[in-house]
Amino acid sequence: MADNPVQPLSGYRVLDLTVMTAGPLGTMMLGDMGAEVIKIEELSAGELSRSMGTVYIGAQSVNFLSQNRNKRSVRLDLKSDDGRQAFLRMAAAADVVTENFRPGTMDRLGIGYDAVRAVNPRIVFASISAFGQDGPYAHLPANDPIVQALSGVMEMTGHPDSGAARVGTPMPDFNAAALLAFSVAAALLHRERTGQGQRLDLSLLGATIFSTVPRDGETLVTGKAPPRLGSGHPSFCPYRNFVSQDGIVFFLACFTEKFWSSLCKALERSDLAADPRSATNVARCANRDFVDAELQREFGRCGIDELLALFARFNVPAARVQDLAYALRHDPQVAHNKTLIEIEHPTVGKFEMLAFPVNFHGSPAQYRRPAPRLGQHTLEVLQDFGFDSAEIDRLLSMRVVAGMDQD
Structure with a gap:
């Protein structure tokens, strides 16, 4: 010291x-x-x-x-x-x-x-x-x-x-x-x-x-409190936890259209990029059940290591959900x-x-x-x-x- x-x-x-x-x-x-x-x-x-x-x-x-x-x-x-x-x-x-x-x-x-x-x-x-x-x-x-x-x-x-x-x-x-x-x-x-x-x-x-910024602004403008969405987000989609084929929970965060486009390319799902229900973030938030279900089917076909490597290659923000003990003791960036x-x-x-x-x-x-x-x-x-x-x-x-x- x-x-x-x-x-x-x-x-x-x-x-x-x-x-x-x-x-x-x-x-x-x-x-x-x-x-x-x-x-x-x-x-x-x-x-x-x-x-x-x-x-x-x-x-x-x-x-x-x-x-x-x-x-x-x-x-x-x-x-x-x-x-x-x-x-x-x-x-x-x-x-x-x-x-x-x-x-x-x-x-x-x-x-x-x-x-x-x-x-x-x-x-x-x-x-x-x-x-x-x-x-x-x-x-x-x-x-x-x-x-x-x-x-x-x-x-x-x-x-x-x-x-x-x-x-x-x-x-x-x-x-x-x-x-x-x-x-x-x-x-x-x-x-x-x-x-x-x-x-x-x-x-x-x-x-x-x-x-609570920026939830405060959204609440003041709409007059509605943010809904409870578990790991999801009221203003972005996809933006929540998913599960890999081997049962590992990970978080995916497409908070820009660029990231969504990159995800669609990574999954070879150009149809999702073009579908009116998922072409824009506003549309995806309105149809989040459809979007989340489609993605979970894709993710359920691959193990976590394959998925994280794929996301990194296509510059898509994602991370394994770790507990604090693992994060403190084993995460290389920490x-x-x-x-x-x-x-x-x-x-x-x-x-x-x-x-x-x-x-x-x-x-x-x-x-x-x-x-x-x-x-x-x-x-x-x-x-x-x-x-x-x-x-x-x-x-x-x-x-x-x-x-x-x-x-």
Whole structure:
């Protein structure tokens, strides 16, 4: 885990109060880009995801390990007066504060945006919530699938006869995480140009609805919600899963007329290219049962290797449907892209995790630290922020802060 000081966000300090997935993943991205991310955790159990999920390496939750690298952990009692003052003292010397408490919680603790801005007018203060900081839903509890349900994403996912289905990955969380990293970086650039800090209000609901582009435009124009089509697509045909002769599922995507023409040539089916029911994409979408049935008959005559070779030769987009375990371990392009990195943790040893997905050719992501142990860096961080030994000892004796428990 080499340390390269010349990274896009080197020198910026982030106080991270977020928990679960959206916030921690977003701040991990900031850490991968060089920011100094300090994870503020509650005294007893620490961040919620430390004890979530069913997969652990030793005593460490993989849920936590996978989204908290490049951070230092500080245990701090934010409900106490001394804890609040310690946080504000740190915030005065920080660049960014991120939090995803229920709206209003930070203000009740006395460490909301106005309190932080009073000690640091240049602060970038990013709040993530399910629905936004105000409005009719702001007070309601929610998480990723609740937002999938409200946003329309769940209703458009699944098969017509099976009902709505949750998307397999935490898409709202990831969308909000990516927007957090982007927005914080943009706000820091704005501050460099103007000297002004600001508050950022991100919601999982807003990030998820934004991710429906271009389904949003189609819905607004037609007044109709996208239908559930399984692996199919409301605006393109053929664009769905098919099955080869040897029973392998693959996805075929003819999203331009050029690809459709190439597919017809590959299958030697000029009749489909000329048939009024399938000559254009609009016609194919109106007659998708006919088109899909004709293609499935053709595909059922060939094994998957033959089909994929044929599609590649004629430049037709297609791919075997792989599970995640196979994709991560065996797909040659995934391996070529260096998607996995290996990190060594002081208690669990070496483990693999996903690399930062953007290749900065001049300032690549650096993996300086594994996910921290609870309170691992409390003392050194307080020293970094100017607390002297007597102050630290007093806070420790009062249980306002805590270091790392001994195993």
